[in-house]
Amino acid sequence: MTAQAKAPTRAQLAQRRWDLARKWASHIPAYLVLGLWSLFTLFVLLWIMESSLKSNRELFSGVWALPSQLHFENYANALFAVDMGRYFLNSLVVVLTAVIVILALSAPCAYILSRKPFTGSNLLTLLFIGGIGIPQPLLFIPLFALLNGLSINNTLFGLGALYVALSLPFTVYMLTGFYGSLPLELEEAATIDGASDFQVFFQVMLPLGSPGLITAAIFNFIGLWNEYQLALVFLNDPNKSTLSLGLYSMTNALQFNGDWVGLLAGVTIVMVPTIILYIVLSEKMISGITMGAVKS
Amino acid sequence: MKTRKRLIALFVLPATLVYLVFFVGPAVWALYYGFFDWSGFGQNMQFIGLGNYVELFRDPIFLASLQNTLFILVVGGLIVFALAFLLTVLVSSGIRGKKLFRAMIFLPNVVATIALTTLWAFIYNPVFGLFNSFFKLIGWQAGASFTFTSIDRLFYAMLVALIWIEVGFYLILLMAGMDKIPAEYYEAAKIEGANQWQMFTSISVPLLWDVISVGTVLYTIFALKVFEFPYAFAGLTPPVNIYTIGMYLYIEGFGKRDPIYRLGYATAIGVVLLVCVIVIVLLLRRLMRREVVQY
Numbered sequence: 046m047t048a049q050a051k052a053p054t055r056a057q058l059a060q061r062r063w064d065l066a067r068k069w070a071s072h073i074p075a076y077l078v079l080g081l082w083s084l085f086t087l088f089v090l091l092w093i094m095e096s097s098l099k100s101n102r103e104l105f106s107g108v109w110a111l112p113s114q115l116h117f118e119n120y121a122n123a124l125f126a127v128d129m130g131r132y133f134l135n136s137l138v139v140v141l142t143a144v145i146v147i148l149a150l151s152a153p154c155a156y157i158l159s160r161k162p163f164t165g166s167n168l169l170t171l172l173f174i175g176g177i178g179i180p181q182p183l184l185f186i187p188l189f190a191l192l193n194g195l196s197i198n199n200t201l202f203g204l205g206a207l208y209v210a211l212s213l214p215f216t217v218y219m220l221t222g223f224y225g226s227l228p229l230e231l232e233e234a235a236t237i238d239g240a241s242d243f244q245v246f247f248q249v250m251l252p253l254g255s256p257g258l259i260t261a262a263i264f265n266f267i268g269l270w271n272e273y274q275l276a277l278v279f280l281n282d283p284n285k286s287t288l289s290l291g292l293y294s295m296t297n298a299l300q301f302n303g304d305w306v307g308l309l310a311g312v313t314i315v316m317v318p319t320i321i322l323y324i325v326l327s328e329k330m331i332s333g334i335t336m337g338a339v340k341s
Numbered sequence: 342m343k344t345r346k347r348l349i350a351l352f353v354l355p356a357t358l359v360y361l362v363f364f365v366g367p368a369v370w371a372l373y374y375g376f377f378d379w380s381g382f383g384q385n386m387q388f389i390g391l392g393n394y395v396e397l398f399r400d401p402i403f404l405a406s407l408q409n410t411l412f413i414l415v416v417g418g419l420i421v422f423a424l425a426f427l428l429t430v431l432v433s434s435g436i437r438g439k440k441l442f443r444a445m446i447f448l449p450n451v452v453a454t455i456a457l458t459t460l461w462a463f464i465y466n467p468v469f470g471l472f473n474s475f476f477k478l479i480g481w482q483a484g485a486s487f488t489f490t491s492i493d494r495l496f497y498a499m500l501v502a503l504i505w506i507e508v509g510f511y512l513i514l515l516m517a518g519m520d521k522i523p524a525e526y527y528e529a530a531k532i533e534g535a536n537q538w539q540m541f542t543s544i545s546v547p548l549l550w551d552v553i554s555v556g557t558v559l560y561t562i563f564a565l566k567v568f569e570f571p572y573a574f575a576g577l578t579p580p581v582n583i584y585t586i587g588m589y590l591y592i593e594g595f596g597k598r599d600p601i602y603r604l605g606y607a608t609a610i611g612v613v614l615l616v617c618v619i620v621i622v623l624l625l626r627r628l629m630r631r632e633v634v635q636y
Contacts, residue, residue, distance in 0.1 A: 074431070075431040076436060078431055079428065079436075079446075082428070083446065086445055086446070086448055086449060089464060093460055093463065096463075105468060107469075108470075150355050150356040151356055153351075153356075154352055154355075156352065157348075157349055157352045157353050158353070161348075169357065172365065173360065176360070176365075177562065178618050179364070179615065180566035180587065180611065180615060180618060181587075182566060182568055182586075182610075182614065183371050183590075183614060184367045184368060185595070185607070185611070186371065186374060186607055186608045187366075187367035187371050187608070188363070191362075191366070191367060206359075206363060210362070213356060213359065214360075242344060242345060242348045246348075246352075267451050271451075271452070271453035271454060271456075273453070273573070278591070289455050292455045292456065293455050293573060296455065296459055296462075296573065300576070309463070312456045312459050312460065316456045319452060319453070320448070320452065322451070323451040327444045328440075330451070331444075331447065335513065
């Protein structure tokens with residue numbers, strides 16, 4: 046022990062420095078590959094935003110040059126002339142409402158399925174989780190007929206209803222996993238203290254489960270905000286477009302008007318909200334993916 | 342006990358009802374519609390038994406779509422998992438900025454599909470796109486005049502973009518599994534003189550088997566139903582050689598460019614899609630069943 050407590054010799058110091066250098070050197074390939082991959086992603090996203098502030102002429106003449114002046118009118122055009130402002134509001138209303146309804150429906154259901162088994166509860170859980178495997182295109186035509194029958198086709202309400210129904214399998218799956226992982230003791234203690242089942246859920250499980258609910262909310266918000274497949278099938282009225290669908294019609298219009306910078310402004314408007322959410326809440330999102338898939 | 346029953350009913354029924362009406366019911370209906378020749382909503386439906394299915398397997402466009410979809414599933418899947426594994430190993434190799442790299446690689450997954458297809462149209466653009474401009478900058482003439490999105494390359498160009506997105510998702514999945522493996526295992530292996538590859542095949546892969554099998558099932562479901570990304574990537578009138586099964590279904594059922602709606606036929610495509618999902622997922626589960634390594 047005494048020998049080790051002494052100051053390291055010059056040779057030992059050199060050895061240590063050499064080891065450190067070797068460790069760094071052995072990490073160079075990792076930094077190189079990961080750095081290039083990340084830089085590519087970062088670069089293309091920033092490049093889109095930067096180009097959205099150019100004029101079309103500047104864009105066509107050279108991609109590397111920075112804009113000579115900032116053309117904010119691209120954004121004004123996208124928001125007002127192409128009506129992306131209205132689509133933004135449409136998306137906000139439909140998606141926020143849908144997310145609230147999804148949670149209101151899934152949380153109690155998932156709680157019962159994972160905590161209070163009843164006859165047939167396993168079958169019901171399976172029925173919900175099985176929905177993850179159903180390819181959405183299979184449902185297009187029956188759903189179209191159904192929405193027509195209910196006279197809610199081509200309405201934001203109808204689209205919202207589909208958003209809710211089609212998000213249930215994954216949300217129920219995620220939340221049953223989450224409620225299943227919470228400790229039993231608190232629930233039992235509350236019951237012993239004389240709380241009713243309702244009180245246990247609303248006063249104990251709901252607050253206790255809020256991290257899971259928040260993750261489910263972010264997940265659904267981002268997924269539905271970015272969704273355009275169902276909007277494409279079930280909305281025909283341009284006034285009712287969601288933001289993603291509006292951007293899709295902008296890409297189609299590009300063939301006729303060649304307005305690249307306007308389109309890129311549209312792209313920026315669509316992607317900025319989810320990227321901001323992601324920057325703030327990336328840890329929560331990432332934990333959501335693994336909530337069901339990786340058992341602890 | 343009575344209140345317990347009331348609680349269960351109150352908590353479970355609303356979700357179940359919405360799910361049955363807007364999801365399970367339509368899925369069952371689809372099986373039924375597949376037996377009919379049906380040209381439009383409100384039009385007469387004519388029962389033709391298995392007619393749609395017989396026609397499907399003689400339909401060259403369907404077979405081309407099926408082939409593309411299977412290509413995305415098998416070749417795309419192998420590349421996605423190989424890259425996700427490689428990046429997972431690199432990110433977990435004890436470097437700094439682990440979380441930052443992970444977050445950057447996952448980033449495309451939070452951006453709207455339609456924004457991503459536009460982004461790639463911009464990257465591939467022959468006049469001012471990123472790749473061609475870069476090749477011009479370094480003075481490589483052949484590269485500078487290369488067309489990434491010509492008809493015969495369109496599908497592969499799309500697949501590259503799709504892989505760039507998906508790798509991030511499977512990276513997260515694999516990393517979560519990787520983080521659970523105790524570091525001592527690798528330290529012990531290192532002392533025994535194992536190299537990186539040996540540690541990968543005899544520690545990482547067996548201990549990650551659960552995650553890998555969940556991942557392959559998720560990728561299978563994703564690849565078989567993929568529609569949004571290739572459809573938007575291909576522009577106004579997608580050429581047949583980029584069709585996936587999901588795209589063909591949509592175009593047959595709602596093909597806006599073409600006034601003929603073939604609803605029964607399109608639904609039959611959906612049913613084939615469902616059968617593919619079920620068969621391949623069951624097959625994968627059988628193939629990948631293995632004793633779970635406890636640790």
